[in-house]
Amino acid sequence: MGELKVDYTGGIGFKASAREHSITIDLPKDKGGDDAGMTPPEAFMASLGSCIGVYVARYCNTAKLDPKGMQITLNWHLSDDKTRISTIDVTLKLPNAEPGKRERAILDAAHRCLLHNTILVQPQISVKLI
Structure with a gap:
């Protein structure tokens, strides 16, 4: 916890x-x-982007790929009613790695990020005033 x-x-x-x-x-x-x-949405995106980065860096280190210079860019758009983020586009750059046949595995690592999975399977959020 x-x-x-x-x-x-x-x-x-x-x-x-x-x-x-x-x-x-x-x-x-x-x-x-x-x-x-940062604004709350920026901090949220920073958390998501760095989470993806941690999972990709771990994979790169295990697969003997160089994660140095990795950059993750997140772009997001609000819903029409501006009450939530409706789309998130993530771009991952690995300038010092040559993924070749490992590209799918790198993307799989990115998709295993804890926060990515949390967004996909919505958590129960309870708010109480004490």
Whole structure:
């Protein structure tokens, strides 16, 4: 079981903390924030992209492919009613690896990412006020 705490820092800002690490979440100035950190959707995409990266890097290391210089770019679009993200496109660059016949295995590793699977099989989310 994992735990992460999100603390209000003022304005529209928050600090998310897990273990000994934290990130700042905020909105751009034109949305009422101070632009002190990523927006919640950006942090969500950062989590998804880095999760994919971890799984691909592990595979590359096992398969003796060089993951150095790996870059994962995520582009997303909102639904028409702007209440959710409707599409996510992920582009994976491995400039120092020559995947050849391992391309399918690399993509399979990306699809095994914990967060990717969580999105595909929607978790139950409960919110309670205490």
